[in-house]
Amino acid sequence: MQASRIDGDRANTPTGAREGTPGPTAPIATEPSRLQPLPYEGASLDPGGLLGGWQQLNRTATIDHCVAQLETAGNLANLRRLEDPSREPFHGYWFADSDIYKVLEAIGWETGRAGDDGWSTFVDETVALLRKAQEDDGYLNSYIQGDHPDKRWQELEMSHELYCLGHMIQGAVALSRGAGRDDLLEIARRFADLVVERFGPDGGEPGLDGHPEPETALVELYRHTRDERYLDMASKMVERRGRGLLAEQHFGPPYLQDHLPVREATEPIGHAVRQLYLAAGVTDVYLETGDASLLEAMEELWRRTVTEKTYVTGAVGSRHRDEAFGDPYELPADRAYGETCASIASFLWNWRLLLATGKGRYADEMERALFNGIAVSTSTDGCHFTYSNPLHLRAGHEGSDEDSPSERLSWFKCACCPPNLARLVASLHHYLATRDDDGVQLHLIAPGRIESVAPDGRPVSLTVSTEYPWDGRVEIAVESPASEWTLSLRIPGWSEGATLTVDGESVPAEADEHGYVRVRRAWEGTARVVLDLPMPVRVLVPHPRIDAVRGCVALARGPVVYCIEQADHPADVAVEDLRLDPAVPPQPDGGNAELGVPVTLAGPARVLTDGPEDPYPSLERGAPAPAAEATLTAIPYFRWANRGPNAMRVWIPTA
Numbered sequence: 001m002q003a004s005r006i007d008g009d010r011a012n013t014p015t016g017a018r019e020g021t022p023g024p025t026a027p028i029a030t031e032p033s034r035l036q037p038l039p040y041e042g043a044s045l046d047p048g049g050l051l052g053g054w055q056q057l058n059r060t061a062t063i064d065h066c067v068a069q070l071e072t073a074g075n076l077a078n079l080r081r082l083e084d085p086s087r088e089p090f091h092g093y094w095f096a097d098s099d100i101y102k103v104l105e106a107i108g109w110e111t112g113r114a115g116d117d118g119w120s121t122f123v124d125e126t127v128a129l130l131r132k133a134q135e136d137d138g139y140l141n142s143y144i145q146g147d148h149p150d151k152r153w154q155e156l157e158m159s160h161e162l163y164c165l166g167h168m169i170q171g172a173v174a175l176s177r178g179a180g181r182d183d184l185l186e187i188a189r190r191f192a193d194l195v196v197e198r199f200g201p202d203g204g205e206p207g208l209d210g211h212p213e214p215e216t217a218l219v220e221l222y223r224h225t226r227d228e229r230y231l232d233m234a235s236k237m238v239e240r241r242g243r244g245l246l247a248e249q250h251f252g253p254p255y256l257q258d259h260l261p262v263r264e265a266t267e268p269i270g271h272a273v274r275q276l277y278l279a280a281g282v283t284d285v286y287l288e289t290g291d292a293s294l295l296e297a298m299e300e301l302w303r304r305t306v307t308e309k310t311y312v313t314g315a316v317g318s319r320h321r322d323e324a325f326g327d328p329y330e331l332p333a334d335r336a337y338g339e340t341c342a343s344i345a346s347f348l349w350n351w352r353l354l355l356a357t358g359k360g361r362y363a364d365e366m367e368r369a370l371f372n373g374i375a376v377s378t379s380t381d382g383c384h385f386t387y388s389n390p391l392h393l394r395a396g397h398e399g400s401d402e403d404s405p406s407e408r409l410s411w412f413k414c415a416c417c418p419p420n421l422a423r424l425v426a427s428l429h430h431y432l433a434t435r436d437d438d439g440v441q442l443h444l445i446a447p448g449r450i451e452s453v454a455p456d457g458r459p460v461s462l463t464v465s466t467e468y469p470w471d472g473r474v475e476i477a478v479e480s481p482a483s484e485w486t487l488s489l490r491i492p493g494w495s496e497g498a499t500l501t502v503d504g505e506s507v508p509a510e511a512d513e514h515g516y517v518r519v520r521r522a523w524e525g526t527a528r529v530v531l532d533l534p535m536p537v538r539v540l541v542p543h544p545r546i547d548a549v550r551g552c553v554a555l556a557r558g559p560v561v562y563c564i565e566q567a568d569h570p571a572d573v574a575v576e577d578l579r580l581d582p583a584v585p586p587q588p589d590g591g592n593a594e595l596g597v598p599v600t601l602a603g604p605a606r607v608l609t610d611g612p613e614d615p616y617p618s619l620e621r622g623a624p625a626p627a628a629e630a631t632l633t634a635i636p637y638f639r640w641a642n643r644g645p646n647a648m649r650v651w652i653p654t655a
């Protein structure tokens with residue numbers, strides 16, 4: 001194991017990252033950034049909680065599954081065949097290398113969190129393969145090198161060469177920070193140096209990738225190495241967008257995020273993952289350069305994304321054709337695309353906006369995506385995944401294509417999502433809290449522990465005990481030396497009537513304009529802070545312009561969106577025919593042990609038993625058939641499709 005170039009004098013802790021090592025995002029410039037992430041080991045999730053349990057499942061099942069799939073799907077074979085490409089064909093899509101890098105990233109963060117779990121041989125062998133594959137000048141891409149060496153850098157609009165470099169960098173940073181090994185970092189820097197030489201600001205060619213990703217990665221490489229050329233390269237790639245530098249292709253410039261310069265491109269359009277990875281990169285550049293015009297554009301892009309083009313689950317992207325955002329309010333439930341990677345990208349972008357502004361609305365979006373659009377993608381066994389995430393699956397759905405299957409699959413021809421999940425979940429604790437000169441801010445609520453420092457530099461800690469998201473009572477044991485500082489607690493946007501006590505005494509729980517209640521006091525010893533967030537079942541109605549679900553309501557409780565699945569209803573009660581009286585919403589009714597959820601909802605409903613056969617009867621003939629009484633059961637949306645293919649809907653027609 002090699003010493004890191006950064007913090008190289010710190011010894012590894014027995015279980016994870018070196019003390020003080022940063023996590024996935026580590027802004028350097030203190031000026032524009034409002035909040036600072038904690039060191040990687042500064043937060044941990046209790047494995048008994050929902051998020052901590054998911055992190056544990058990721059460790060024990062998902063990561064190993066991904067490692068195995070890299071062999072089965074041929075990603076590693078693509079590197080091995082470079083010795084003699086005529087011996088066997090290339091496997092998968094031309095950007096298959098990126099899956100390898102994302103799995104390495106997941107291992108880096110997971111090793112940093114809880115230690116190596118037998119992955120070091122895989123990492124050793126994979127890094128050795130990559131080292132062998134890397135050209136003398138630093139170039140590395142198994143598709144181009146194997147079959148199309150003449151196309152190197154020639155089709156940047158679709159080649160994903162720089163995209164793959166981006167994921168390589170992120171994997172390298174994770175292995176360096178998390179596992180304390182810099183071997184992939186050396187490979188990534190050689191490749192990045194080649195890119196800087198060829199496309200850099202100092203007279204290079206005006207290159208950029210048709211799939212944004214290298215921007216955010218290059219900023220993190222700058223943060224990790226303090227080599228400003230990488231930040232300059234990222235800034236240049238951001239500035240080159242929307243200037244027609246990428247060649248035309250089938251879906252047009254928006255697909256490539258090349259339709260307008262980033263400061264003018266404030267309507268989310270085109271390929272959703274590309275849009276949001278770009279937004280994360282632009283926000284990263286802002287965090288280091290302080291260019292306010294970039295943040296201004298990103299905040300307007302965010303406003304339009306959230307108010308006009310986001311599903312109730314936090315998912316984005318309503319068009320399968322080009323994996324793209326639709327028009328404003330074009331949010332069909334059954335044909336929702338909502339790619340898992342897009343929800344992850346949204347989470348990552350919102351985190352950067354949160355660091356930049358300190359506004360809780362960005363943490364609200366992280367929470368919504370996490371508990372719904374992201375969590376839905378993984379099965380209870382941690383080894384089956386969704387790619388697209390509809391909010392309605394019809395009875396009789398034809399699910400033979402991986403583009404819109406009827407249940408989670410173990411892998412995909414285009415396998416971007418599973419390893420993306422693995423890397424996010426491994427580092428999930430990184431996103432719980434931040435610090436600033438005034439104190440500590442708690443953004444995501446989960447049982448676990450936060451360790452930070454008071455403004456005077458002495459250590460403070462928060463031990464969070466809660467059943468959240470199933471219950472809104474949040475107990476926080478604050479340990480602090482005698483010191484005055486502010487504990488900021490996010491009051492979720494969905495919450496009403498929050499109450500707060502400190503050592504049993506009631507204190508005001510009103511959120512400020514940023515969405516946080518600020519508890520400033522002279523702390524000393526252990527204080528007991530109790531935040532109570534009432535969690536009634538909420539009946540949500542769609543914006544009047546979302547035609548696709550007009551006349552329906554959705555059910556949510558706390559941050560969790562619920563759905564109705566056929567598996568919870570008898571055959572003669574088709575979930576598609578259930579009708580709900582929104583004045584009498586279903587209520588918490590125990591849980592479902594099989595699905596691992598303590599709170600399901602149940603209540604009275606009606607079911608259409610005799611709908612017309614004619615799909616378009618006249619108004620007189622088509623008068624609603626008498627509806628029979630039924631019981632409706634709703635489960636968390638993120639747990640549907642764990643009991644075989646069956647119909648499901650989030651939006652329920654009203655009686």
Ligand SMILES: [Zn+2]
Pocket residue numbers: 339340341342387415416417418420
């Ligand atoms: Zn994906």
